[in-house]
Amino acid sequence: MLSIVGFFTLALAFLLAAYGLLAVIFGLVQKTPAWIESARLALLMIFPLVTVSVAALLILLAGQRFELAYVYSVTSLEMPLYLRLTALWGGQSGSLLFWSWLMAGFSLFFALHKWSRDADLLPWALLVVFFTLGFFLMINVFFEIPFERFWHFPDGSRVVSLLQPRGAWLLTPQDGQGLNPLLRHPGMIWHPPALYLGFTGFIIPFALAISTLAAGRNDRRWLEIARPWILIGWVFLSLGLVLGMRWAYDILGWGGYWGWDPVEIAALLPWLSGTALLHTNLLQARRDGFKRWNVVLVLLTFVLVIFGTFITRSGVISSVHAFAGSEIGSPMFIFTALLSLGSLGLLVYRWQDLQAGYEPAFGFNKETLMLFTNLILLSILVICFLGVIYPIISELITDTQITVGPAWYKRTAGPLFILLVLLVGVCPLAVWSGTNLARLSKRLRIVLPISLLVPLFVWLAGGVRHGVVLVSLWLVGFSILVMAADYIQQVLVALHKNQGNFWLALGAPVRRNRRRYGGVLVHLGIILMSIGIIGIEGLQQETQVTLSVGESVELSGVTFRFEALEHHEEEARWITEAVLSMSRAGEPVGALYPQREIYPNMGLAVTQPGLQGNLAVDLYAVLIDWRPISQDEATFRIFYNPLVSWLWVGSAMLTLGVVVALMPESARRKLERAAKSEVISG
C-alpha cells in the first residue's frame, strides 16, 4: 500500500509538471496571466507530493520491506537504521528520486518569490523548471521506479513490477542484498546529498538567466536574485567534492584522494565553471560589464551538471556499448542535447542585446586578474572535458578503447593549478581599474622577502629538494602573507578609529565588508587546500613490503613494526586486522590498524586503511595480503603523506567563508554599496 502511495504521489507530481509546462506555454502564447498563475500553483504542489513519495520510500527502507526491489538491493537486516535511511541515495532509482526531491525544493523558490518587479521573468523561469523537473520525474515514473515489487508465478518464474501481474503472488525475500560496503563510510553517506544540493541548486541561476534572455532584458537584476543561490550551489558542490575525496582517501586504499576518474571529473566540471562565474558575477555587479560572459557561465554550469549526470548514469563512460544497453541512456542523451542546444540557440539569438559597453583595461588590476583566473579555470575545464570525452570519441571513430589517466591530467592541467595559486596570491595587491604600482611595490617590499623564508625553511628543516614543491609552497606562503598583510592594515585603520579597542578592531574589517572578507576566507581555504595537494602530489613516499611478525620497515624516518594479525567476525563480515606499531628515532609514535573486511553474503572484500595523522603528516597503511595458514607474514603498502590534512582544514575554511559572505549586511553597508554601484554605472 505504501509503495502505491509513493508511486501515486510521484506520478501526480509528474502530471503536475507536465500540466505546468503546457499551462506556461499556453499562457505565453495567449498572453494570459491566469495560466501562468495556474502553473505557479502547480509548481507549489510538486514539492509536497515528491516529499510524500520520498517519505514513503524512507519508511519502506526503514521497515526492511524487501518485497520492494529497491529496498532489497540496497538494504539488509544487519544494517543500522541510519544506513537504511541513507540508502535512499544508495542506488540508481532512489538517488534519482532524491535528486528530483531536492530540485523540487529549490524550484519552490520560483513559486514563492515576489515577482512584482520582474513579472516578465516568471513564465520563462517556470518553463525551464517544469521542463527540467518534469524530465527527472518522468525518469522516475517510467524507467527507474523505486517502488517496484517482486512477484512470483506458480511456475516459479519471477518478475519485478509495480502492480500485481495476473496470477502472481507477492514475493518477500527474507533478507536484502545490503548496501555496497564501500558506500557505508560517512564521506560517501554525505557526499551525494552535498553534491546533489550543489547540482540542483544551480537550477535557480540557470532558470533566471534563461528567463532574462527569453524576456529580452539585459539588466543585471537576474544576477542580483541569483547571487546567493550561486554561492549556495557552489559551496555544496565544493563540499560534495571534498567529501568524495575524503571517502576515496579513507576507503579505496590507494593512498590518495583524487584518481582523475571520469566520475570525479564530471563533478569537477560544473565546479570550475561555477568558480569562474563567482568572479565575473562580481565584475557585472561592480561594472555592469561581462553580461554575455555571466550568462554563458551560468548556462554552461547547469548544462555541465546535466552532462555529468548523463555520463555517470547512462554507462557511456564505461563504454559506448554499455550506454546502448542502458534504459535511461537515450532519454538522458535527448534531454541533455535539448537543454544544451536550447540554451545555445537562445544565447546566439540574444547575443547582440547583451552588449555591455564596458571594456576592461589591461593592467595590474582586479579586472585583469579575474579575467585571467577565468581563462585558467576554463582552460582546466576544457582539458578535463577533453579527458572525459576523448575515450568515447576514440571508441566511436577508431573502435579503440583508451584510458586517459592521472599522468595526462597532471601534465596538462597541473601547471595551470599552480598559476591559480599565484593569482589568488597577487589578487589582494591589485586595485579596481587602472594600475597602482606604488601600492604594489610598497606591499611587495615587505611580503616578498618574508615569503621566501617559506621555501628556505622547507629546504633546510624539511630537507625538501623538489623544485616544483618548493616553488608551490613559496606561492602558498606568499598568498597567505599578502592576505594577512591586507587584514592587518585594515585592523590598524580600525584600531585608530576605535581609539585602541583591539578586540573590536580585530573583527571590524569583516563586520564592515562581509562579502569581501567572506571571499578572502574562501581564497584562504583554497590556498590551505592546495597545501594538502602539494603535500601528496610532491612529497608522498610509499613502499610495499612483506613482513613477518616482529619484522619492521622504515619509511621517511618512521619505523613500522608488524606486531600481530587478528581475525574476528562482526555483523555479517569477517575482519582481518593487522597491528603496525610505529616509532621515530626509537620513540613510539602510535600504531596503525589496517583491515580487510570480507562480506561473505555479498562476495565482496573491502580494504580499510590504517591511518594516523596530524597537520604535518598522515601515516597510512593498507593490508594487501597475508598467509592464510601460518598468519605470521603479511604484505603492507605503507604511505607517508605529508600535509594532506590541510585539504580538510581548507575545505572547512572555504565553507566558513561562504557563510560569512552570505550573512546579511548592515543597513549602512547596503546603502554604501547602493551608492557605490550608482556612481559606477552612472
Added chain:
Amino acid sequence: MNKAHPFTKLYYFLVLIVLLTLVRPATSARGQASTPSDDEVNQIASQLYCPICDNQPLDVCPLEACRAWRELIREQLAEGWTEGEIKAYFVAQYGERVLGEPPPSGLNWVLYLVPPLVILGGLVLLLSKMKRPPRPATGLEPDAEGRYLQRVERDLENLE
C-alpha cells in the same frame, strides 16, 4: 557501472595462464639472479591500467587476475625486460587501454594539441577584448572628467 562478463574475465585469465607458460622457458634463458621488489613492480604497474576493470590502475586492482599480472611484471623484470618492453607487451596483449597516458599518435594527437591551443587561443581572445593600458601622462593635466573619475576610484578604494 558495467562489470565485465564473468566469462570474459575467465577468458583473460586463461589467456594469461597460457602466456605465462609460454614465457617461462625464455626466463631461464635470460635469467637474472635477484627477485624484483614490490616497489619496483608497482612502479611499472601504477602506469598500467587493469585490462578488465574500468579506470583501475594495475598496482591497486584487487582482482586475482591483476595479482597474476603483477607477478608477470615481476618475472619480466627478473628476466631483464625494460619498462618500455613490459608496457609494449601489455599493449600488444590487451590494447592501448592499458596505458594511463595514450601514446601521441594518430587521433591521440588531439589530446596533446588541444590543451596548449585552448590556452593560447583564450589568451589571444582575452587580450584582444581588453583596452590597452593608458599611456603615461605627457605633462598635460587630466581633464575635469578624468579628475572626477580618479577621485571616484580613490573613494572606492577608501570605502573598502
